Amino acid sequence: MTIAREVSRRSFLWTLGGSGAIGLVDKWDALDAFAQEPSGPRHVPDFTGPGANPYWNSVGPLVTEPQKSPLILLTDRPVQLETPRHYFLNAFTPNDAFYVRWHLETLPNSVDLKEWRLRIKGNLGKPLTLTLDNLVTKFKASSTAAVNQCSGNSRSRLQPRVPGGQWGNGAMGNALWTGVKLREILDAADLKSDSVQVQFEGLDRGKGPEGSASNRFMKSLDLTDPVLDETLVAYSMNGEPLPMLNGFPVRLVVPGYFATYWVKSLSWIRVLDKPDDNFWMKTAYRIPDTPGGSTTPDDVKAGKVKTVPIAKMPVRSFLISPDGSTKIPSGLPVRLRGIAFSGYGGITRVEVSVDDGAGWRTAHLGGDEGKFSFRTWELSWIPQRPGTYGVAVRATDGEGHTQKDEMVWNPGGYLWNRIERQEMMVGAAD
Numbered sequence: 393m394t395i396a397r398e399v400s401r402r403s404f405l406w407t408l409g410g411s412g413a414i415g416l417v418d419k420w421d422a423l424d425a426f427a428q429e430p431s432g433p434r435h436v437p438d439f440t441g442p443g444a445n446p447y448w449n450s451v452g453p454l455v456t457e458p459q460k461s462p463l464i465l466l467t468d469r470p471v472q473l474e475t476p477r478h479y480f481l482n483a484f485t486p487n488d489a490f491y492v493r494w495h496l497e498t499l500p501n502s503v504d505l506k507e508w509r510l511r512i513k514g515n516l517g518k519p520l521t522l523t524l525d526n527l528v529t530k531f532k533a534s535s536t537a538a539v540n541q542c543s544g545n546s547r548s549r550l551q552p553r554v555p556g557g558q559w560g561n562g563a564m565g566n567a568l569w570t571g572v573k574l575r576e577i578l579d580a581a582d583l584k585s586d587s588v589q590v591q592f593e594g595l596d597r598g599k600g601p602e603g604s605a606s607n608r609f610m611k612s613l614d615l616t617d618p619v620l621d622e623t624l625v626a627y628s629m630n631g632e633p634l635p636m637l638n639g640f641p642v643r644l645v646v647p648g649y650f651a652t653y654w655v656k657s658l659s660w661i662r663v664l665d666k667p668d669d670n671f672w673m674k675t676a677y678r679i680p681d682t683p684g685g686s687t688t689p690d691d692v693k694a695g696k697v698k699t700v701p702i703a704k705m706p707v708r709s710f711l712i713s714p715d716g717s718t719k720i721p722s723g724l725p726v727r728l729r730g731i732a733f734s735g736y737g738g739i740t741r742v743e744v745s746v747d748d749g750a751g752w753r754t755a756h757l758g759g760d761e762g763k764f765s766f767r768t769w770e771l772s773w774i775p776q777r778p779g780t781y782g783v784a785v786r787a788t789d790g791e792g793h794t795q796k797d798e799m800v801w802n803p804g805g806y807l808w809n810r811i812e813r814q815e816m817m818v819g820a821a822d
């Protein structure tokens with residue numbers, strides 16, 4: 393507990409206003425013990441075994457950052473916080489419980505909206521400089537419910553293990569995002585016809601991982617990519633301003649795509665006439681160009697793996713409750729509840745097995761919040777006999793993709809979407 397308290401004692405100045413245009417935290421005032429990723433013994437559950445996954449989340453202390461409820465600390469520098477499992481009982485993830493992931497050392501900790509601008513520049517006829525007020529009043533507002541999931545969500549399941557933040561399943565969240573369609577902004581800026589990509593950059597600065605030469609985080613999308621028609625420059629999250637740690641005042645929302653493209657504290661949109669070859673596009677966040685994005689360590693060593701930038705999220709589903717921590721009584725109904733989502737169109741079916749995948753029953757789907765949202769599901773189950781049951785859940789999306797029992801493996805630890813399993817203990821009701 394001392395650790396949690398110490399870590400949250402950082403000298404922040406979280407004002408949404410203030411004197412300077414942009415306040416920057418230039419150093420995390422954290423304990424030395426957290427200067428690096430937590431090391432030392434860490435129980436590694438066996439996910440290949442029949443059923444059991446005792447650790448749905450990653451294992452770490454709970455810390456409370458400004459504007460946030462206690463979240464699981466994965467790493468301190470850069471800051472990575474995971475959302476505890478129970479928040480996923482509902483379709484929408486509260487802003488204060490939404491996971492956090494940054495790459496660089498220096499994060500914006502305050503933004504003065506009087507001075508802040510979104511600048512649209514590069515290969516276009518009419519560069520734009522917009523205030524937040526311009527975005528809100530001069531453009532039409534659009535809303536989309538969309539899942540934000542880190543590419544490395546569930547990375548701690550990969551075998552053999554891969555480097556990178558060892559996320560459990562909580563590096564994801566769903567929100568109702570409101571803002572301006574990127575298309576509208578690009579149209580107003582009059583793109584030149586030889587433009588190929590559009591690049592996004594936020595206010596964060598500083599040292600990234602080894603090999604990232606620049607001190608900036610930048611991501612780009614192809615101008616021919618249909619996802620641009622869905623993409624929002626969002627100024628509202630679940631009806632409120634975005635928390636600083638989730639990208640205040642505006643962030644990019646790329647529905648269906650992994651969160652690496654969802655650039656936070658977005659301040660520059662740059663239209664490019666050549667493909668972006670910065671570290672975050674050319675080296676990081678790439679997946680094997682194979683079906684399912686899987687490969688093997690041997691093929692990687694042999695230099696055989698051609699890669700492409702990561703893009704859409706494969707279909708996933710989770711059992712959220714009961715969480716397996718307590719025995720449930722036999723002979724009485726229990727509500728199995730959870731969520732499902734896919735970057736390839738909405739969820740059409742969720743199936744649950746209570747016998748380790750031998751038989752499957754179709755779950756009842758909750759309200760449809762749109763094809764990029766979490767979809768809740770539930771199923772009533774009466775376990776007849778005491779014992780240990782292997783509960784598994786799998787979803788199918790609008791394009792017919794379904795989850796499999798095969799492991800996913802690639803060196804980045806991306807795209808994990810294996811069928812989730814959980815042991816459930818059933819005892820005699822007295």
Ligand SMILES: Nc1nc2c(c(=O)[nH]1)N[C@H]1C(S)=C(S)[C@@H](COP(=O)(O)O)O[C@H]1N2
Pocket residue numbers: 490491492493494495496540541542543593594595596609637638639651652653654655656657658
């Ligand atoms: N400016 C900026 N935006 C960023 C990042 C970053 O490091 N800097 N990281 C990206 C990645 S990899 C993830 S997983 C998401 C995390 O979004 P969240 O912190 O709001 O949950 O932000 C994305 N946008």
Ligand SMILES: [Mo]
Pocket residue numbers: 493541542543544651652
């Ligand atoms: Mo990420």
